[in-house]
Structures are given as C-alpha cells and as structure tokens.
Amino acid sequence: MYQILYPAVATGALILFTSLMLGRFFSKSWDPKGKHCYVTGGSSGLGLATAKLLVSKGAHVSIVSRDAQRLENAMKELETVRTSPSQILRSYSYDLVTATGAREALDAVCEPYEGKNPDAIFMLAGSCHPRFFIEETEETMIHQMNQTYWVQAWTALEASKRMVRDKSKGKIIFHSAYIGYITLVGYAAYGPGRMALRALADTLRQEFLLYDIDVHIAFPGTMYTPGYDIENATKPKITLKIEETDPGVTGDQYAKGLLRGVQKGDFHISPDLLGNIFRASMRGVAPSGNFVVDSLWNFIGWVGLPIWRMTVDSTVKGHKKEHEEYLTSKGFLYNNGYLA
Template sequence: MNSVNSCNQPRMYPVLVTILLILLTGITMLGRLFSKSWDSKGKHCYVTGGSSGLGLAVAKLLVLKGAHVSIVSRDTQRLENAMKELEAIRTSPSQIIKSYSYDLVTATGASQALDAVCEPHQGRNPDAIFMLAGSCHPRFFIEETEETMRTQMDQTYWVQAWTALEASKRMVRDKTKGKIVFHSAYIGYITLIGYAAYGPGRMALRALADTLRQEFLLYDIDIHIAFPGTMYTPGYDIENATKPKITLKIEETDPGVTGDQYAKGLLRGVQNGDFHISPDLLGNIFRASMRGVAPSGNFFVDSLWNFIGWVGLPIWRISVDSTVRGHRKEHEEYLANKGFYSSKTKASATS
C-alpha cells in the first residue's frame, strides 16, 4: 500500500496544478463577461520608449487596433526604423502616427515632449499614456558609484514620474478622462541580489501608482501599473552585460517572454481595467501576495493566487538565500580579481 501511495503522489501534483489553473482561468473569464473593455480604436496613445523592445511592441498592437500613436525615444535612428514598422501595419490612412526624440529624465524634457505630441491633435492631451522607457544595469551594491546610482533612479523612476506629473496636470486642467500606465517589474514586488540600485526605483513607481490610483478618483483618471519578469528584448542583452553571475543563476527558473508576448498581456490588462497587471504565473503570485491595499482584480482568483504564494514564496526565499550563501567564496574571488580589496584605503578616504 505504501509503495502505491508513493507512486501516486507525484502524479497527483501536476493534476492538481492543472485543475487549479483551469479553475482560475474559468473564474477570470466569467468575471470578464460582466466588465466593459476599454477600446483604443480612435484614441491617441502616447508610448515612451516606443522605438524598441516592449514599447515598440505595444505601439504596434495599438496601431493594429486603430489607435493614433505617438512614440518617443532618444535614439533617432531607432525611431526611424520603428516608424517604418508602424506605417507598414496602419489600418487606416486617417491614423496619426508620429515619432519624437526627447530625453524624458527631466521635467523640462517631459513637458516639451507632451507639447510636441499634442500639437497634431489640436493641443489635446493623449487619451492614454504608456510609460515604457527605462533601462536596467544590475551589479553588486558595493560596485555602485554616485553616478550609477543616480542614473538608475533616473531611468527607473524619474523617466516615468515626470511624464505622469505633466500629463496628469493637463488632464485635470482640461477636465479630460484618460489612462496613465506605469511600467515596473517583478523587482517592484520582491528583492533580489544585484538589483540594489534598480529595485528602489521600481518599488517607488509602485508607491506612486498606488497613491495616484486613489488620488485620481477625484478626476476619473485611470491608473495602471505593470510588473513583468524576464523579457527578451534588446534591453535584456544590455542588462546581462553587468548582471552578476549569482543573479543570472537565480533567474534561470524564470522562463521569460518576448516583448511581443508581454505587450499582449499588458494591453489586455489595460483594456480590462486591471490596476496591477501581471499576466503570468509568477507575476500573479507576487501580485496577490504583496499588493497591500491595492484592489484585487478578482477576489476569488486572487485568494487562490495568495494561497499559492503563502505556501510557495517562503520556500522560494529559503532556496534563494541558500544559493547566495553558497556563492560567497566565488564572490570573494571576484572582488579580489576586480582589485576591490586593494582599493580599501582609497574608498575609505573618499567616503
């Protein structure tokens, strides 16, 4: 009898998981039947970081849905290439598809960019703001400098915060409804070695979005924030150039998605009116377990996700901590090869 039970238990696990996922999907679809979806057709959608990666993927989906799309990026060559792709898929000759080159890490840049994108639309503010610009350069905290720390905060927080501030002022002043979509990451929910300079900005965005969701009930402005995991985009290769080996090892369990795949989930969440958007398994577990006072998408579905997180996340944390401790010797060798210990006197003198 014992041998029969030991054989059946591992077989039952995937069956139970499958049943649970089917139940979650069914409840979610049932909830969607009673909700009104936002339609981007004919709307003016402003996409920052729209020249490549997730930004370009979202811009392409919006164009295919009949939206007027404005993309903004610093790289003029990428903008030119992106425009060729967007023009090739337009669904109507009346669609207004424009590109602009601005640096959005300052309030002035964010304001100038909005002035430019509003001009072809009789000065009206965009109906939806998708803030997808940013970059990630993970490394060990003790390798950071004042310059890299400030740059990461610019590229994770301020590059979105300034645009949100300027856009919301215009929406309130003109008494127009609209959508403001922030872009965070798994790191906006959890902490992970190597992201000490990157994580605070992503978590700050979550705090900003959570606050504005409540505050902007005064103005009928919808706030959304997305929390993707690993995405295989051009930015991912740049990110991995500085990413510690231990971080890469921990992230091996994240299957990752392409920018096109995640763009569909992001836009679906915005259309459905979701606040925290995490259209994948791990993201939903993190979201349901750590959303604080943010509203849930579906009470029953999120209760199930929360239960999975309650059981699984402590196990995940223990596993990650163990992996980090096991990396200690290799890490000391890495620091020695980088000359970190020999620069102790210099570092102390400048601190």
C-alpha cells in the same frame, strides 16, 4: 520556483479556469481604436511592441525616444501595421529624465491635436544595469533612479496636470517589474526605483478618483528585448543563476498581456504565473482584479514563496567563495577573506 509551485497550481487549476470564464462577463473593455496613445520608449523593445499593437487596433500613436535613428526605423514598422490611412503616426526625440524634457515632449505630442492631451499614456522608457551594491557609484546610482523612476514620474506629473486642467479623462500606465514586488541580489540600485513607481501608482490610483483618470501599472518579468542583452552585460552571475529557471517572454508577447490588462481595467497588471503570485501576495490595499482568482494566487504564494526565499538565500550563501574571488579580481581590498 516553478518546480516548487506546480503541485499547488495543479490543485487550483479548475477554480482558476472557472473564475476566469466568469470574469469575462463582468470585465471592463477599453477600445484604443481612434484614441491618441502616447508611448515613451517606443523605438524598441516593449515600447515598440506596444506601439505596433496599438496601431494594429486602430489607434493614433505618438512614440518618443532619445535615439533618432531608432525612431526612424520604428516608424517604418508602425506603417506596416496601420489599419487606416487616417491614423496619425508620429515620432519625437526627447530625453524624458527631466521635468523640462517631459514637458517639451508632451508639448510636441499634443500640438497636432490642438493641444489636447493623449487619451492614454504608456510609459515604457527605461533601462536596467544590475550590479552588486558595493560596485555602484554616485553616477550609476543616480542613473538607475533616473531610468527607473524619474523617466516615468515626470511624464505622469506633466500629463496629469494637463488632464486635470482640461477636465479630460484618460489613462496613465506605469511600467515596473517583478522587482517592484520582490528583491534580488544585484538589483540594489534598480529595485528602489521600480518599487517607488508602485508607491506612486498606488497613491495616484486613489488620488485620481477625484478626476476620473485611470491608473495602471505593469509588473513584467524577464523579457527578451534588446535591453535584456544590455542588462545581462553587468548582471552578477548569482543573479543569472537565480533567474535561470524563470521562463521569459518576447516584447510582443508581453505587450499583448499589458494591453489586455489595460482594456479590462486592471490596476496591477501581471499577465503571467509568477507575476500573478507576487501581485496577489503583495498587493497590500491595491484593488483585486478577481477575488476568487487572487485568493488562489495568494494561497499559492503563501505556500511557495517562503520555500522559494529559503532556496534563493541558500543559493546566495553558496556563492560566497566565488563572490570573494570576483571581488578580489576587481581590486577590492581584503584581509583574511573580509573587506578591509
């Protein structure tokens, strides 16, 4: 992917640099210092990295996760980066894949603040278990939708009701992925939830203009977190091959880009090369962060993405024989090389 896009990127580098510098004079700035930030999935990975970053900037932070032991370890890490003894740092163990769980978690999180809703809600809980579609079951399909969509949608619903009821301004930050823009073999159960989050965020961005509630949604690519190892345990070989040229980042690195986008007031947040190309090429009617910069990203996508798609399609077709051998080893019935 990168080899295809390098020439176009090089020709637009000067325009991009100039536009970014100019954008600094007009960008918004949100300061988390003194704000109450609620981070779901805050016990590990991107959630923990974001929680630590917020604490280091003076925020009061509440983290929620299902794993009590991980939460205990996470709290120790948060304590090491606090900037003031007056910062309130708390953890809570809840399962957020149901409306009841999301409501109970927010009840607990708001209680130390006299019931007041958090100023910013970073919804970073979730997991990915890629497989070929024909390997999915009713259980795994439901699980992936719970972990990609409902684990955020229920929290957003409960939090927004409280914000509107109390007439309090705030921020709701969704967490999607590259797959929220594009599709790849292996993500048939994972991708729909990530794309559904984009549809939800796009809708709420407009609807919440009625209430002065800011909506953001992030689209990260590969992140080297504990969840990445779990993801790769079920990821098809062809998916790994397609993704092998894409550089990954750590949770700490992406957390900085995520928070920077929130502070600037960006709606779709994609703080890396490929993410920006996908965002600018496929954002539909979502607002542009910088018209000149996004026009450049869009041009690069217009040139490079069709070539990338053809390359990926060719790679998938070339995997057919190995895929047939894999399905045979898994016990699928065959008749002359075709599914019976």
